[in-house]
Amino acid sequence: MIEIACARLIDSYTVENWWPADSRFEVLVGAILVQNTRWANVARAIDRLREYRLLDPASLSVTPQARLHLLIRSAGCQSVKARRLVSLATWITDSGGLEALDGLATPALRSALLAVHGIGEETADAMLCFGFARRVFVADKYARLWLSRMGLVSVPDTKNYAACRNIVEPVLAGTNICMQDLHAAIVMHAQSVCRPDPKCGQCALSGLCSLGSGPEKGSLTE
DNA sequence: ACCCAGGGTCATA
């Protein structure tokens, strides 16, 4: 069931360089900046950081937060995110760099990420999937909504992040790239088709999203 | 003028 649903969703959205970045650290920075923020606003902030050669842990960790405020202003929540970026960069340098961290197994790396100020479950998994190339399913808000509408997750578990991740991640056969494509497809689906008012009666992919009419069992078996 | 975005933290009950 889940495999078919995911495959159809991925096939429906061609994703090319959905998360653009020149380095792994830039992915991690983007993961912080994009919290509750549109990517277009994040891109400008990243461009400014690049302009000032701050897209590496060593430089960013010693940059005064007051200066970061100005550079990342377009991404919103400046003071909050400036602090989070510094804590991220500091954690990386204190840990011996990204190469050392990349040597950790995924569960250990996830725990370490969650211990950093400003990194919650979703951000941690996004970093694991797109920054550290781990085979991790990002069970973000859109994903949980999608799982719920597909009837693939019980209603109580819809709010449970780890439960939603574990519904997909162990079942889905595929590489890290598949997980990236799936997450991108879920977000694009939510943004392009089901927003702002998710009336999926006009959804071009009505077989994928069955809001209002309950789980569509028949649509998954074809 | 209003709503919300590719969340997380912190204070309160």
Next chain:
DNA sequence: TATGACCATGGG
């Protein structure tokens, strides 16, 4: 443990 305020800019 479970909600809610808060961050704050930019696009619709």
